[in-house]
Amino acid sequence: MRIAFTAPMKPLDDPVPSGDRTMGRLIVQALETAGHDVTVATRFRSWKATGGIEAQQEVEQAALAEAERVLSSWEAAGYRPDIFLTYHLYHKAPDWIGPAIASRLGIPYVVIEASRAPKRKTGEWSYGFAAADAALSRADLVAAMHRADRECLTAVVPAERLAVLTPFLDADRFLQAPRIPRRDSEPVRLLAIGMMREGAKLASYRLLAEALDRLPASLRFTLTVVGDGPCRAEVEALLARHPVTFMGAVAGEEIPALCASHDLFVWPAIREAFGLVFLEAQAAGLAIVGGDTFGVPDIVAHGRTGLLSAEGDAEAFARSLEVLVSAPLRAAEMGSAARVHIRERHTLASGAASLDALLEQALRNFALHATASQQ
Structure with a gap:
């Protein structure tokens, strides 16, 4: 499958090492190991250290403009992904790009690693919290990286679209x-x-x-x-x-x-x-x-x-x-x-097999949703 990838919290080429950057790179590596063609759609970073509705609205506008730029470049190149995959979103790093592109192209939208803190529903991060929730609600599949995050996501993601991806490494x-x-x-x-x-x-x-x-x-x-x-x-x-x-x-x-x-x-x-x-x-x-x-x-x-x-x-x-x-x-x-x-x-091969299964589930969920919408 052709997979468009983005990481709104930290781009894969960010110069600052972190476990988040490493896991993002591992996900791409595992997808390629499983035989998928991965394209980094954008390195746009929505993460901000400080909140405030006006600041987050500015990020949203910039993200939507970036989505239009990406779509235009793909149209010119004749490229169309089968799935849009976003790695790691939450209230400080919402994803506006993935849902916009997936909806425009009519393709499945997948989120890997998402965390949700209900206490952020109000206050300076409320706008980012709502945006993250909207992306999670739109997703055809959301994979948490551990059971605790999965439990926090059940309030916004139905059970049939929620999974856990066991962490892995290039061991x-x-x-x-x-x-x-x-x-x-x-x-x-x-x-x-x-x-x-x-x-x-x-x-x-x-x-x-x-x-x-x-x-x-x-x-x-x-x-x-x-x-x-x-x-x-x-x-x-x-x-x-x-x-x-x-x-x-x-x-x-x-x-x-x-x-x-x-x-x-x-x-x-x-x-x-x-x-x-x-x-x-x-x-x-x-x-x-x-x-x-x-x-x-x-x-x-x-x-x-x-x-x-x-x-x-x-x-x-x-x-x-x-x-x-x-x-x-x-x-x-x-x-x-x-x-x-x-x-x-926890090997790369284990991760590749797990990701492959999650993508297949996302395709099934997308097809079921499309069928239900036509009835």
Whole structure:
């Protein structure tokens, strides 16, 4: 199928790395792996940091103008997609382009990853919230990335048009990274990866530091931290009491080997949608100590590939850390199980098959709707 793609929250070529950008690229890669022809319709970004109805109306007008530009360019080139697919929309990043183009061409409209916060129905984000709801109501299929988001979407998307797409990654580089075993004399090697910026990321670093502070002094571990950002000095100060190495930003191609040289991936995952890095770490053979947040339990098997604790609970997070740092053999067993877990459930091939099935469902839903409209 010919698929037109857009990502209103962050274009695929955005210079700032993020899990959102990575997942968008993975979706395109998986679609192409499944044999589909993907065209990036536009790199228009509707996301705004601040709200206000007038500001959002200006974005809407610009988006609709972009939709007209795209349609004109396609007409001139003789191009017509079979499906329009939008990745990641919500009140701060509504999609006006996809519904407009899909309606004009009479083709199915699909949304992958959408979140909905009813508290935004009023206030400065009300216009964006309504626009996101309108797009979701128009969609022939909406795929959430985890069960928690799916539940939030049931108020606006009928069950027959709502699904969950299990997160996946291009796992081969991680699965094939040779493990570097820990010597008996070595401390347990912890790894954390996260941007150092205000908000949820900094909150995760604060909780990690608090949990490490609670560990018994007799436990031997080292911590490697990968990430950079405007809050780096604060993060360094938070963790200064512990044996930590700050590596700053690390190129993506270096992450598999780095993961494979550690024993535990530790991340509190405050407000994390699901955390692509949890998939990467498990594929490289690391056990997980993480927060039981949104979609994290969908990809980390608690008790088998890692230990999860309630989001924001530093004491519970510390207990999970203590369990695995004090039992490195159990951590190693969990790391081995994690690689099997990824290989069986979260590879690019798995994602390609799932996306293919979702597109077929969207086509069926579109056909049923068209038939019903004619009766």
